[in-house]
Amino acid sequence: xxxxxxxxxxxxxxxxxxxxxxxxxxxxxxxxxxxxxxxxxxxxxxxxxxxxxxxxxxxxxxxxxxxxxxxxxxxxxxxxxxxxxxxxxxxxxxxxxxxxxxxxxxxxxxxxxxxxxxxxxxxxxxxxxxxxxxxxxxxxxxxxxxxxxxxxxxxxxxxxxxxxxxxxxxxxxxxxxxxxxxxxxxxxxxxxxxxxxxxxxxxxxxxxxxxxxxxxxxxxxxxxxxxxxxxxxxxxxxxxxxxxxxxxxxxxxxxxxxxxxxxxxxxxxxxxxxxxxxxxxxxxxxxxxxxxxxxxxxxxxxxxxxxxxxxxxxxxxxxxxxxxxxxxxxxxxxxxxxxxxxxxxxxxxxxxxxxxxxxxxxxxxxxxxxxxxxxxxxxxxxxxxxxxxxxxxxxxxxxxxxxxxxxxxxxxxxxxxxxxxxxxxxxxxxxxxxxxxxxxxxxxxxxxxxxxxxxxxxxxxxxxxxxxxxxxxxxxxxxxxxxxxxxxxxxxx
Amino acid sequence: xxxxxxxxxxxxxxxxxxxxxxxxxxxxxxxxxxxxxxxxxxxxxxxxxxxxxxxxxxxxxxxxxxxxxxxxxxxxxxxxxxxxxxxxxxxxxxxxxxxxxxxxxxxxxxxxxxxxxxxxxxxxxxxxxxxxxxxxxxxxxxxxxxxxxxxxxxxxxxxxxxxxxxxxxxxxxxxxxxxxxxxxxxxxxxxxxxxxxxxxxxxxxxxxxxxxxxxxxxxxxxxxxxxxxxxxxxxxxxxxxxxxxxxxxxxxxxxxxxxxxxxxxxxxxxxxxxxxxxxxxxxxxxxxxxxxxxxxxxxxxxxxxxxxxxxxxxxxxxxxxxxxxxxxxxxxxxxxxxxxxxxxxxxxxxxxxxxxxxxxxxxxxxxxxxxxxxxxxxxxxxxxxxxxxxxxxxxxxxxxxxxxxxxxxxxxxxxxxxxxxxxxxxxxxxxxxxxxxxxxxxxxxxxxxxxxxxxxxxxxxxxxxxxxxxxxxxxxxxxxxxxxxxxxxxxxx
Numbered sequence: 001x002x003x004x005x006x007x008x009x010x011x012x013x014x015x016x017x018x019x020x021x022x023x024x025x026x027x028x029x030x031x032x033x034x035x036x037x038x039x040x041x042x043x044x045x046x047x048x049x050x051x052x053x054x055x056x057x058x059x060x061x062x063x064x065x066x067x068x069x070x071x072x073x074x075x076x077x078x079x080x081x082x083x084x085x086x087x088x089x090x091x092x093x094x095x096x097x098x099x100x101x102x103x104x105x106x107x108x109x110x111x112x113x114x115x116x117x118x119x120x121x122x123x124x125x126x127x128x129x130x131x132x133x134x135x136x137x138x139x140x141x142x143x144x145x146x147x148x149x150x151x152x153x154x155x156x157x158x159x160x161x162x163x164x165x166x167x168x169x170x171x172x173x174x175x176x177x178x179x180x181x182x183x184x185x186x187x188x189x190x191x192x193x194x195x196x197x198x199x200x201x202x203x204x205x206x207x208x209x210x211x212x213x214x215x216x217x218x219x220x221x222x223x224x225x226x227x228x229x230x231x232x233x234x235x236x237x238x239x240x241x242x243x244x245x246x247x248x249x250x251x252x253x254x255x256x257x258x259x260x261x262x263x264x265x266x267x268x269x270x271x272x273x274x275x276x277x278x279x280x281x282x283x284x285x286x287x288x289x290x291x292x293x294x295x296x297x298x299x300x301x302x303x304x305x306x307x308x309x310x311x312x313x314x315x316x317x318x319x320x321x322x323x324x325x326x327x328x329x330x331x332x333x334x335x336x337x338x339x340x341x342x343x344x345x346x347x348x349x350x351x352x353x354x355x356x357x358x359x360x361x362x363x364x365x366x367x368x369x370x371x372x373x374x375x376x377x378x379x380x381x382x383x384x385x386x387x388x389x390x391x392x393x394x395x396x397x398x399x400x401x402x403x404x405x406x407x408x409x410x411x412x413x414x415x416x417x418x419x420x421x422x423x424x425x426x427x428x429x430x431x432x433x434x435x436x437x438x439x440x441x442x443x444x445x446x447x448x449x450x451x452x453x454x455x456x457x458x459x460x461x462x463x464x465x466x467x468x469x470x471x472x473x474x475x476x477x478x479x480x481x482x483x484x485x486x487x488x489x490x491x492x493x
Numbered sequence: 494x495x496x497x498x499x500x501x502x503x504x505x506x507x508x509x510x511x512x513x514x515x516x517x518x519x520x521x522x523x524x525x526x527x528x529x530x531x532x533x534x535x536x537x538x539x540x541x542x543x544x545x546x547x548x549x550x551x552x553x554x555x556x557x558x559x560x561x562x563x564x565x566x567x568x569x570x571x572x573x574x575x576x577x578x579x580x581x582x583x584x585x586x587x588x589x590x591x592x593x594x595x596x597x598x599x600x601x602x603x604x605x606x607x608x609x610x611x612x613x614x615x616x617x618x619x620x621x622x623x624x625x626x627x628x629x630x631x632x633x634x635x636x637x638x639x640x641x642x643x644x645x646x647x648x649x650x651x652x653x654x655x656x657x658x659x660x661x662x663x664x665x666x667x668x669x670x671x672x673x674x675x676x677x678x679x680x681x682x683x684x685x686x687x688x689x690x691x692x693x694x695x696x697x698x699x700x701x702x703x704x705x706x707x708x709x710x711x712x713x714x715x716x717x718x719x720x721x722x723x724x725x726x727x728x729x730x731x732x733x734x735x736x737x738x739x740x741x742x743x744x745x746x747x748x749x750x751x752x753x754x755x756x757x758x759x760x761x762x763x764x765x766x767x768x769x770x771x772x773x774x775x776x777x778x779x780x781x782x783x784x785x786x787x788x789x790x791x792x793x794x795x796x797x798x799x800x801x802x803x804x805x806x807x808x809x810x811x812x813x814x815x816x817x818x819x820x821x822x823x824x825x826x827x828x829x830x831x832x833x834x835x836x837x838x839x840x841x842x843x844x845x846x847x848x849x850x851x852x853x854x855x856x857x858x859x860x861x862x863x864x865x866x867x868x869x870x871x872x873x874x875x876x877x878x879x880x881x882x883x884x885x886x887x888x889x890x891x892x893x894x895x896x897x898x899x900x901x902x903x904x905x906x907x908x909x910x911x912x913x914x915x916x917x918x919x920x921x922x923x924x925x926x927x928x929x930x931x932x933x934x935x936x937x938x939x940x941x942x943x944x945x946x947x948x949x950x951x952x953x954x955x956x957x958x959x960x961x962x963x964x965x966x967x968x969x970x971x972x973x974x975x976x977x978x979x980x981x982x983x984x985x986x
Contacts, residue, residue, distance in 0.1 A: 008510070020500075052501045054501065055549065056547050095750065095751065098623055098626055098627050100627065123616075123748055123749060127622075130627070131623055131627055133591055134591050135628075252616045256616060
């Protein structure tokens with residue numbers, strides 16, 4: 001059979017198309033749940049078979065969806081062998097997990113290996129994710145899962161003994177501290193090769209925000225040379241094959257909006273380990289509408305991070321922060337860039353909370369340096385920021401990654417005004433995020449929300465307390481409609 | 494947009510294909526996880542969007558996979574509207590279930606409604622199935638699930654106050670008692686309109702076996718007129734839309750081989766309720782390699798059946814039977830037909846265990862008749878069998894459903910002989926079933942295994958104790974290879 005790409009986007013599921021009248025389908029009694037293995041010179045690809053009766057496949061052709069064709073990485077027309085895939089043994093382990101059993105180190109390795117080789121269908125993958133999400137995972141199981149995720153992917157090696165990193169578990173709009181922490185820490189002199197994700201469900205990820213300023217799609221060698229020169233970088237992690245199982249797992253977690261503690265910890269720490277980090281600051285925001293809603297839950301999560309990290313040979317410092325409202329004023333890529341640049345330039349109207357948090361986190365990371373005493377980090381970080389060295393460092397990093405032309409904010413704007421005299425008492429982070437997304441963020445870089453008043457601030461009747469920005473009329477209308485239905489996203493009393 | 498069928502078999506998932514360069518894909522920022530809703534004159538269809546860049550779709554066309562096209566039931570070329578599907582609210586309930594919460598009656602109804610309307614992707618469906626399989630469902634939750642499954646499908650009404658039925662939870666090869674019970678009970682005079690499934694993972698379902706003798710794909714009105722005349726029938730249940738959610742749920746349970754108690758009970762009782770049955774005999778075989786492996790587990794399952802049935806207004810009698818070895822000698826459609834016909838004709842070499850069990854079950858069903866005293870049913874059933882009336886009834890039912898020409902056994906045969914003098918002490922039901930399936934059952938009706946010696950019987954060195962039948966050389970070779978690797982499927986000591 002000759003392979004050919006079929007340009008159907010199946011979102012990370014290997015689909016293999018065969019004609020219904022092909023010899024394979026006729027003689028092998030194929031149902032549409034059949035998984036097949038294609039092979040060529042020892043290279044194999046497995047996928048779910050879809051039998052087709054459409055003229056797009058010629059006789060003797062086997063079609064590969066875009067994702068599978070890229071994975072297989074062979075030219076169209078390559079003659080391959082096709083056969084039934086052997087049963088995926090590790091699915092038996094998933095079944096054990098569903099029935100409440102505890103799996104061991106080798107079990108997790110087998111499962112994750114099969115996941116990365118795309119031997120799992122979406123159904124099996126979901127079963128694994130839900131089984132791990134429902135019954136709490138033993139903390140050693142989280143270690144096994146994290147180690148397995150590191151083992152099956154690429155690993156980055158650095159020449160330095162200490163490579164620092166930070167991670168926020170997310171859920172707070174704005175909160176673009178990474179872009180303040182990295183230039184401060186790099187200016188101090190620690191190695192901080194930051195890889196970030198794009199937004200999964202939020203109005204902007206750090207990679208989306210940095211993308212406004214410069215190129216973030218950087219190859220490994222390029223990143224290494226940037227870090228050699230600048231000590232730090234701010235690139236998109238998706239370009240590397242670090243803990244690739246995680247991306248596949250996310251492809252089912254995302255539509256389900258599941259974010260189980262065990263999987264989250266394994267996901268974060270495996271990516272950091274694979275990226276070669278040694279010392280990591282973890283930020284857990286706590287608030288009514290944050291991912292973590294109670295101090296008790298935050299404390300449990302902190303201990304889990306600490307336990308798993310120690311077993312993986314990672315040093316972590318876990319910090320629990322205020323997640324009651326957005327951090328900074330801007331929500332959306334360009335709006336967040338504006339905030340970050342104001343902080344780095346120490347402008348008078350720079351958002352105080354973002355500045356304070358950025359300095360605090362940078363200080364904690366600087367304290368990873370054995371030369372720095374506990375409690376001294378903050379002052380050092382503040383000094384670097386005030387000296388303008390952090391801003392200079394940011395400009396150098398932007399230049400090194402490849403500066404982009406300046407962007408403009410969305411032209412469609414709505415000033416949201418208060419219905420009464422009062423005081424801002426509460427934000428619903430999730431609803432604020434949804435509204436900013438409906439306005440077009442992060443795809444439209446100039447879209448989002450700019451907050452004018454934060455918790456505790458007074459607001460007069462008819463005074464605006466936030467502004468919605470959009471680039472497209474349809475998005476603008478969606479956001480306005482959502483706002484009208486959910487005015488409680490900002491509570492004024 | 495004009496609809497057109499796309500002949501790709503996606504196995505019970507609605508996939509909707511749109512060109513990447515279509516206005517919808519360009520303006521709506523569609524990812525491949527997007528669900529869309531098509532509508533025409535108030536009729537709607539929802540499905541997962543796959544963006545395509547293949548010439549099979551013309552501009553202005555929206556492609557529907559075979560399954561979706563059939564569901565939508567509109568002619569090709571119909572102009573439909575397309576829009577983003579509203580979020581499926583009941584997925585929030587699934588998320589609650591994943592987090593261990595107990596759902597109420599309305600929650601289950603919402604979930605099952607959305608499932609039947611194909612609003613769930615495979616990922617969401619699997620999440621629901623696994624969440625219900627992992628945490629034990631409260632018994633009231635099973636009631637809610639079962640009731641919801643009845644509510645969303647068709648229901649058959651009968652003119653009789655008592656409509657009897659039987660169901661075996663499965664797992665025992667052979668065990669074709671239904672084809673003995675139905676003619677006895679119908680000859681006695683009770684209404685027993687038996688709908689059966691085809692094999693899901695076994696070498697033969699009752700529908701597959703009956704299919705050797707006559708047509709089983711019978712429409713509702715036809716079935717009613719057969720039952721009016723014969724009191725009973727033996728048809729394929731898949732032709733009706735009874736508890737259709739169950740079929741969709743099975744499409745993910747099957748590849749996972751999950752068979753959780755709660756879902757099983759809800760699935761069985763909802764199908765029976767929808768089919769209009771009032772009195773049901775449930776057969777739970779217990780054995781080391783059966784579905785239920787311990788008497789305690791059987792007793793728990795029995796109580797769950799009883800509880801849920803009572804809440805649904807069904808009368809059940811649950812019988813726990815011996816599941817240590819296959820029932821009857823034949824395994825595979827035609828081989829099982831041969832056994833059944835020998836029993837109905839009371840031939841001397843009829844398998845005793847199948848005869849005994851058939852009579853026992855028929856007797857228990859006859860005792861549903863208020864006129865029959867407890868304990869009298871068995872003798873009545875035996876009398877009907879011995880009189881030849883059951884055989885006559887079977888012939889009438891076959892005639893009424895549409896008799897088929899006689900089939901022949903597979904020509905490729907292997908006598909499996911003993912390596913030593915000894916006695917049969919154990920069967921592995923699962924391995925025996927796998928071997929029969931590899932030989933070609935149930936697709937090849939003449940394929941399977943015929944058992945010559947059962948537990949307790951002596952066997953001499955080189956004496957055959959079973960025969961493998963196959964129609965195709967490749968299947969024959971698979972079965973032989975499997976046998977050599979798994980001789981322990983029959984233990985001789």
